[in-house]
Amino acid sequence: MQALTILRPGTAALTDKPVPVPGPGEVAIDLAFVGYCGSDLTSYRGLNPLVSYPRVPGHEISGTIAELGSGVENLAPGTAVTVLPYFNCGTCRACRSGRPNACPNNQTMGVQREGAMTGRVVVPAAKVIPVTGISKRDLALVEPCAVGFHAVRRAELKSGETVVVLGCGMIGLGVILGALRQGAKVIAVDLSDAKLDVAKKLGATEIINASTDVKARVAELTGEGPDVVVEAVGAEATFLQAIDLVATAGRVVYIGYAKAPIAYETKFFITKELDIRGSRNALRSDFDDVIDELRNRPEAGDLIVTRTATLDEAAEALADWHARPGDFTKILVKF
Template sequence: MQALTILRPNEATLTEKLVPTPAAGEVAIDIAFVGYCGSDLTSYRGLNPLVSYPRVPGHEISGTIAELGEGVDAMSVGTPVTVLPYFNCGICRACRSGRPNACPNNQTMGVQREGAMTARIVVPAEKIIPVTGISQRDLALVEPCAVGFHAVRRAELTADETVVVLGCGMIGLGVILGALRQGANVIAVDLSDAKLDVAKKLGAHEVINASGDVKARVAELTGEGPDVVVEAVGAEATFLQAVDLVATAGRVVYIGYAKAPIAYDTKYFITKELDIRGSRNALRSDFDDVIDELRKRPEAGDLIVTRTATLAEAPEALATWHERPGDFTKILVRF
């Protein structure tokens, strides 16, 4: 079978792989769709320190159970599924405390280990999430949305609060959906009017183009500032902006990875008595919440997916995303 493989920075091509067979306790999945993640783009650009080459990317997965390994009795061939793509150690402090998403030894498919951008994969049975009532296309949106939902969980956002979401890429849209699920008031900020339009159609109460005076507009809308700011860009400007925008005694949650160290004026952490929180990956409960939400909102996929490519087109689609990142919210590869 063929797989999309990043051979080295700025070079992706199709390579031949053996069709895998499940061992005891494993499940084989025939892939339907895989989404390109921002980490895949970073790997393509040679900027992901966690990746070695060559690497098959892909951890935003939908498919169908094709074969069961010995001892897997609770599942059935033909069942539509998505996959929890994080492989934690199970023994570290994070794992012992019920936060395996923060495991320092984590290996994510398509990053530290081979991903799913191929026709069939094999994973341990405990990583399988059977799902009904959602299209295969939209099943591939569950993982990135779950990352956004987890940030909302980390923020402890409630229905009477206002959140500013910096960045309306795929993860930022997941934050918006998760915040709306909590009943919060959502203000979305981005440089792209097209992405802001998607955020508005998904239900964001207000949108702000970041080319203007964001702080003045947020103050106009919130008075003393938002209760929560979620940073979903990973840029120095938005890391600093989050602290500047949030209300006194508010919470800031960072999902984006900044590419270089950032110098803060830390007095604002103290004088505003802020809670500064990180958010990494997602928990199974976040996946379950997203699945429930996407069942209720079948229109969300139509708004989010920018392009669907075949496997033959996948190298070109990745190169085009690299060249024009602002043009795409989500690219899916269809098998």
């Protein structure tokens, strides 16, 4: 079978791979759609320190069970599924405390291990999530939305609170959907008017173009500041902006990775008595919440998906995203 492979930074091409066969406790999945993640773009750019080359990217998965290995029960061929693509060790402090998403030994498909940008993958049965009531295309949106939902969980966002979401890419849109599900008021911030339009159509209460005076507008809308700020960009400016915008005694959640060390005015951590939290990957419960939400929001996928490519077009689509990142929210590869 063929797979889209990042051979080295800046170069992706189709390569031949053997068709995998499930062993005991494993499941073979024929792929329907796989989404490109921001980590795939970072790998393509040579900026992902967790990746070695060559690497098959892809961990946003939609597919159908093709074959079961011995000992697998409660799953059946032909079932539509998505996949929990994180492989934790099961023994570290994070795993023992019920937070396997934060496992320091984690291996994510398409990052530390081979991904799903190919015709078939084999994964442990415990990673397979059967899903009904969602289109095959939208199944590939579950994982990135779940990352946003997990950030909302980390924020402990409550109904009636106000959250500022910095960045309306795929993960930021997941935050918006998760925050709305909690009954929060959402202020979405981005440089792209097109992405802000999507955020507004998904239900954001207010939108702000980041090229304007964001602090003044947020103050106008909130008075004392938002209860929560979620940073979903991964830039020095927005890391600092989150601390500046949030209300006293508020919470800040970081999802994005800044590419360089950041110098903070740390007095604001103390004088505002802030809760500052990181958010990594997602839990199975976040996946379940997203699945429920997407069942009730079938229009969301039409708003989020920017481009659908074939496997033959996958390398070109990745190069286009690299060249014009602001033009795309979500690129899916259809198999």
